Amino acid sequence: MRAYGFREYGGPEVQEYLDLDPVEPMAGELLVEVAAAGVNPVDWKIRAGHMKDVRPLELPAVLGTEVSGVVRAVGKDVEGFAVGDEVFGSTAPDSGAYAEFALTTAAATAHKPPHVSFTDAATLPVAAATAYDALVQLGLEEGQTLLINGASGGVGVATAQLARDQGLTVVGVAGPDKRELIESLGAIFVEYGPGIVQRVHDLLPKVDAIFDLAGGDGLRAVAPLLDGGPIVTAGDPATAAEFGGVMVERDRTARVLAIVAGHVAEGKLDPRVEDVVPFEEAEKAVAAVEVGHAKGKVVISLR
Known part of the structure; x- marks a missing residue:
């Protein structure tokens, strides 16, 4: 083959x-x-x-x-x-x-x-399923705020939509050329880089959790936004651990695949x-x- x-x-x-x-x-x-x-x-x-x-x-x-x-x-x-x-x-x-x-x-x-x-x-098996697993692990309640660090890739796009449908306020951190994409997902766009903490504070009173898809200095830049809230990362557990964060716990079963595929079939997830x-x-x-x-x-x- x-x-x-x-x-x-x-x-x-x-x-x-x-x-x-x-x-x-x-x-x-x-x-x-x-x-x-x-x-x-x-x-x-x-x-x-x-x-x-x-x-x-x-x-x-x-x-x-x-x-x-x-x-x-x-x-x-x-x-x-x-x-x-x-x-x-x-x-x-x-x-x-x-x-x-x-x-x-x-x-x-x-x-x-x-x-x-x-x-x-x-x-779906990697991107959407990872997004679903992260949201289950974070356990946020309707009305709380989730910041997605590095929100423009496949995992971030899926997370923003699933979180929005759970009634969460979603903040998407990405480059300036990704603003249209992030906002089309129903998320609040914030540009990454120096001054990001102040830019978020100018828009929202608080952030309840971070789902990190960037790692490294990008994660270190947004971590101060949390006051004891959870950090889950999909790729940099070492940096996340500096702030008490953990790696996303993947389910990796057909059950989760069926759930996310159902969301696509119903038009809830693109x-x-x-x-x-x-x-x-x-x-x-x-x-x-x-x-x-x-x-x-x-x-x-x-x-």
Whole structure:
């Protein structure tokens, strides 16, 4: 099968198309003919070797962790799925989404609702599900204020919409070119950078919680806005810990996937797919996310 991945850790220059042997599902897995693959920051971070100590891979490896498509084979001990089912989910260990076929873990795979496109479904296992998990973990009540630090990517876009529907006041921190996107989500836009604490205070009396998607100095800049409130981060637990914050606790089950897909089917959640890139141009999709220019989600299409 044809896939897009890397043979060694490094920058974008190590990415290449691979011709790999066909894969077969192990116990608890599904073989999915890929229709679409979501592109996420974690993809290039894995390729760059930032996660090799916690997520070692057998090289060559295929990029991508979220996928939608059609079941072509069912592994042992899998119930509730059959060949021909339209599904979406997270890739199994040592499998990747940027390929003609991918393995998914059945426990982290759900049936795709008929009214949800393959493109939208491919954005849900990482971005929307992470947003849902973070909001459950934060446990905010209607009327409270959530600041999303780095709100213009896929996770931030989903979080803003889900939080808004929970009756929260949402503040979205992002670059100046992202104002229109943030405000279209029903969030209050605040530009990142020096003076951000004062800019937020000029708009709101208080912030009750922070969901961090930026990390580093960006998180340090907004942390003083909280007076003992919770901080949950999706990517920088070390910096979050400086302020008593923690890493988002991922559920990673079909139950959550079904919930977020239901929100999409009902029109409550728009994944905001900014660009759909053909498989033959996968490098462009990764680059758009790696350099931080994407507004919303980028998806690779294989059909």
